[in-house]
Amino acid sequence: MAERGREPLEALDSARRRALRLAGLSAAADPDMDRFARLVARLLGVPAACVALIEEDRQILPGMIGLPEPWAERRALPVSRSLCRYVVDSGKPLGISDTRADGRLRAGPDVKDLGAVAYAAVPVTDGSGLVLGALCAIDHTPRSWAGGGLADLEELAAACSGDLRLRILSAQLQAAQRVLETARAAAERARGDAERLEHEAQAGLDHAELLLRASEELAQTSGLEDLRRRLRDLFVGVGKPSYVGLLVVDEGELRRIPDPDDAHSVERELLTLPADAAFPSARAVRERRTVFVPDRDALVAGYGPDAVAVFDRMGFSTVLCLPLWGSRGLLGVLVICWPRPHEVSIPERASLTAASGYIAQAAERALYLDERISVAHQLQAAMLTDLPLTDALEISALYQPAADEAMIGGDWYDAYHLPPTGPGESTPLMITVGDIAGHDMHAATVMGQIRSMLRQATLDHPPHSPSAALTALEAACSVLPLDAGGTLVHARLDPLGDAAGWALTWSNAGHPPPLLRTPDGAVTTLVEHDVLLHPALDSMERTECRRELPPDSTLLLYTDGLVERRGHDIDAAIAQLVALLARHGDRPLPELLRRISSRMAEPPPGDDVVLLALRIP
Incomplete structure (x- = not known):
């Protein structure tokens, strides 16, 4: 059957799926639907009754009484050649005194699996009149549905349809409320996004300015001391770190290069670190990777008490350690610290990593120059x-x-x-x-x-x-x-x-x-x-x-x-x-x-x- 009332069967199935989803019904027991099945059995005096709803390839039974196993547990039956399908397709009530007398019906799943000898069903619909399934009465012996039996079933089916419509309407109202709340939330997000985009745009300008300054300022450094002096003002405006430190690898340890004009207390306290020290900077060198410590809890969990004590005294909360790579290997590490927890975004980390590349180039030149100067001074002193x-x-x-x-x-x-x-x-x-x-x-x-x-x-x-x-x-x-x-x-x-x-x-x-x-x-x-x-x-x-x-x-x-x-x-x-x-x-x-x-x-x-x-x- 390809069409019904010029509506494609696929469109009808899609509409039924949506209605059932809104009504919250599936192949599982539903207290209200089970109550309608009990009312049918009691009012019509039948041993079995069910609320059968149609999905694409099966009929589900959210309400039922008196059905045999395994269908009582599964609450689902094949839909092809089922009696319920005739009701759904026609949209009209159906009453059969003895299904065995009809060669088209006696081989169907309802007759064969449920023992439906006498069968009556009335369509249940949503608010638009779409037939979702049927309220069904089943007897295991022949009987006539005349004398008001079918009329009573229609009354109960109307009540069942009303329950379905109320559920669907309530779900639609809730969905509309959610849409309204979503729209309000979207407006708030849009406002927040605008602020965030403005902040990100400013951060992007800061990051671009950082890279420009790094390429210009660090190109002419004349030694490690000069490089350290230039680092002091290089990171202004980019996350506003409270401290930027430079450590170089020197014979199995990390040697801090102090700022010659503005010695930070950490530089007076920690001039050198062993390579195996439980500090983020030492880990960055040992593991040859970027190390990020987002807050004090992460520092306590991942590092030694000495590192925690130093960070507490210095007032550091977040630290980012970037390895400095030269043409001959790892030169040292750049340490960037913030006084409060600071989320380092992907663009910010990318710009800081790029800036560390310029710093590494300057550090390699400075180390080479310092080495030459040291050799030359030793030579001159020897002379x-x-x-x-x-x-x-x-x-x-x-x-x-x-x-x-x-x-x-x-x-x-x-x-x-x-x-x-x-x-x-x-x-x-x-x-x-x-x-x-x-x-x-x-x-x-x-x-x-x-x-x-x-x-x-x-x-x-x-x-x-x-x-x-x-x-x-x-x-x-x-x-x-x-x-x-x-x-x-x-x-x-x-x-x-x-x-x-x-x-x-x-x-x-x-x-x-x-x-x-x-x-x-x-x-x-x-x-x-x-x-x-x-x-x-x-x-x-x-x-x-x-x-x-x-x-x-x-x-x-x-x-x-x-x-x-x-x-x-x-x-x-x-x-x-x-x-x-x-x-x-x-x-x-x-x-x-x-x-x-x-x-x-x-x-x-x-x-x-x-x-x-x-x-x-």
Whole structure:
């Protein structure tokens, strides 16, 4: 049967399903439907009755009495060729005195399975008149339904239909109420969504700004300290973390890089962490993954009491630890902390992870640069002379790297004894302060060669004349050839024998003038000099000068990094140095050099600086 009243059977089945769903009926006992079945059995005097409702491929029995097993338990029967189906399809009451007399009916499931010999059924409908099923009376022996039996069944079916309609209407009203409440909730959600979208849009702008700042600010970092300083303001506006920390992997532990200008208390308290520490940052490194701790309960559950105690003291609630990966492996971890529970959204985590990539690149450059600087400083420190021990003179030296630590240089000092001139006499002393041009490893290497060659030239040319040694040095450089350019003062100190004091003999190759402070506090600038060392200049005979140094006088030699600043007058700087030596020249030599270095350090020197001071007892 494809159609009924021009309505497709599929559409009718769909409408019945919806009505039954609204009425809350299925193949399960329903108290109201069972009551209608009992009323039918009592009023019509039949042994069995049921409320049969039609689904696509079966009839369900939410109300029944007197049916045999297994149908009493299953409450469902096949719908094909069932008597109920005839009622539903016709929409009219049906009364059969003896089903066995009709060849079409006696093989049906109602007759065969339920023992329905006499059968009467009246349609039950919803509010629109759609037939949902039937109220059925069943007798196991033939009987006539005349004399009011069918009419009584129609009365009961009307009441049953009324119950179904009331259920459906109530369900529809509840559904309408739910729709209204849903609409109200949707309006509230829409309002909340608008606020959320506005917040997300602002957060998106903050995240984009973070990545832009990270790409710009971190591209020019000059070391770990500089990187840590820049991190301080990088995350402003993105979730407003209360603390951003940087830890690097260093020989099996995590070393914290403190902010040089704004040391957080956690940085004073925890400078290092063992790799196996029960801290989120250590776990991020051990497990090589991002670690997120949303609140204190998660911290207590997953980490040690030391971590909980530190977080409580610092006022941290939420922490995100992002591994920093470099080309050679894991470099360290970025730690971001919030004072209150903070939900890190997927876009925020994505932007923070992307920013950590820029930070990792900057950290790798900084570590490489710091490593180079450390090696270079070790090399330069190894090249600096250990001052000779002597009771005849006081001597002290100071080396100060350039403000840009990456700029190693060719500044050096040297001091060593010459062979004694006679038995029992104080041995002469050679001193040198020089500066080879350049601020790189090449300059430092050339400086080491020049220092060694000058020592050899001095010792190989008795009577150890400073000028003769410089002349020999230049000759050797021109033959090798050695591309060495720079300035230096090479000097010899000889005791005056029976007279008190020492004699100073020096040769100056274009170097800033030494300063001599005499016991009366007056400072003399020893301005005599020749041209600087340079391979492009013709060789010339170097000259030298001689001056006696009375007891309690102080001699100061220095390199140009002390007095040369871009945009500043060198003569004014030397005058400032003269004034400092005059005022503080009677202080112990190490203290004197520290005072000069600190007072002359503004603005910070762009070149390394050497100071060498001698005092005549």
